[in-house]
Amino acid sequence: MPRGPRLDAPGVLHHVMVRGIERRPIFQDDRDRTDFVARLAAQAEAGTLVLYAWALLPNHAHLLVRTGSHPLARSMRSLLTGYAGAFNRRHKRVGHLFQNRYKSVVVEEEPYLLELVRYLHLNPLRAKLVPDLWALERYPWTGHAALCGRMPRPWQATTEILSQFAREPRRARAAYRAFVAAGTSQGHRDDLQGGGLIRSLGGWKAVQGLRRGREAYMADERILGTSAFVEGVLREAEAQIEARLERQPRSLDLATLVQRVGKGLGLTAEAVCGRSRVPPAPEARQIVAYLWVHQLGRPASELARFWGQGRSHVSWAAKRGAEVVQAWSDRIPEWCC
Numbered sequence: 001m002p003r004g005p006r007l008d009a010p011g012v013l014h015h016v017m018v019r020g021i022e023r024r025p026i027f028q029d030d031r032d033r034t035d036f037v038a039r040l041a042a043q044a045e046a047g048t049l050v051l052y053a054w055a056l057l058p059n060h061a062h063l064l065v066r067t068g069s070h071p072l073a074r075s076m077r078s079l080l081t082g083y084a085g086a087f088n089r090r091h092k093r094v095g096h097l098f099q100n101r102y103k104s105v106v107v108e109e110e111p112y113l114l115e116l117v118r119y120l121h122l123n124p125l126r127a128k129l130v131p132d133l134w135a136l137e138r139y140p141w142t143g144h145a146a147l148c149g150r151m152p153r154p155w156q157a158t159t160e161i162l163s164q165f166a167r168e169p170r171r172a173r174a175a176y177r178a179f180v181a182a183g184t185s186q187g188h189r190d191d192l193q194g195g196g197l198i199r200s201l202g203g204w205k206a207v208q209g210l211r212r213g214r215e216a217y218m219a220d221e222r223i224l225g226t227s228a229f230v231e232g233v234l235r236e237a238e239a240q241i242e243a244r245l246e247r248q249p250r251s252l253d254l255a256t257l258v259q260r261v262g263k264g265l266g267l268t269a270e271a272v273c274g275r276s277r278v279p280p281a282p283e284a285r286q287i288v289a290y291l292w293v294h295q296l297g298r299p300a301s302e303l304a305r306f307w308g309q310g311r312s313h314v315s316w317a318a319k320r321g322a323e324v325v326q327a328w329s330d331r332i333p334e335w336c337c
Contacts, residue, residue, distance in 0.1 A: 013066050019098065023059050024059060051143070052143070057129070080102065121147075122186075137177075138151075265284050272285060286318070292318070
């Protein structure tokens with residue numbers, strides 16, 4: 001089953017997971033890791049996100065971030081697109097580096113913030129990249145070294161985490177180390193991977209005991225938290241969608257929509273309606289299809305005739321356009337109003 005649109009808003013806490021395509025490495029050497037960390041630091045320094053924890057593994061990476069001045073999708077697009085391009089140039093390769101789109105899980109801060117900080121930072125130990133906790137403190141490719149005071153990372157939100165343990169930094173670090181050490185025996189934890197009500201109630205068997213309708217609404221892999229938190233997040237997401245739909249001009253004609261999407265991406269209407277596969281022309285057509293079919297509720301057959309394409313192609317483009325719109329949501333209003 002495909003994942004739904006991303007859930008996001010200013011101040012929302014996310015566990016983000018990025019994986020290499022076909023489980024291939026996304027970091028081949030320390031130069032790659034240094035480049036990725038520098039790009040991550042730039043996002044944090046710019047205030048587009050707040051970074052609490054991070055860990056780089058050979059073929060994937062984990063981030064625990066709070067949405068800042070930009071939507072998460074915009075920050076991640078900048079981070080991953082820039083890194084993938086540099087990686088391909090360095091290693092003389094072409095094609096996709098990452099497996100599909102990254103996964104992001106909205107996290108309920110209490111009790112999961114500190115649990116995830118610990119869990120993410122123990123990844124290199126579980127993966128046997130380091131032999132023990134002493135080595136983990138000196139391992140440069142997680143945020144753990146900064147929290148332990150071993151490696152300055154002024155762009156990492158260490159104060160916010162350490163203040164959860166004690167006011168005085170030295171005591172806070174000692175308490176944090178003890179907290180991390182207590183988690184070494186836990187191993188892999190499915191309960192920290194998202195799943196909303198499924199996780200919080202103890203699995204699908206418990207969810208099946210709920211009345212129909214409500215179970216589908218509250219069991220959502222995009223959210224990690226209690227059932228009340230899950231329900232609140234989804235209710236807010238629905239309200240945001242409804243508000244956006246109410247602002248949509250239902251009388252917008254197809255030619256005007258094409259023109260506005262093209263203007264938003266710096267393309268002519270002719271370029272949007274053409275057959276070019278050079279970005280962002282394909283994405284522009286997908287956005288048009290999504291807005292026309294799903295947001296404006298207009299028939300796919302009408303757009304198919306306009307483009308001289310089959311109806312199935314328009315339906316596919318509309319489905320793909322939903323992901324593009326989610327990634328570029330900060331620019332959508334100027335196209336549609």
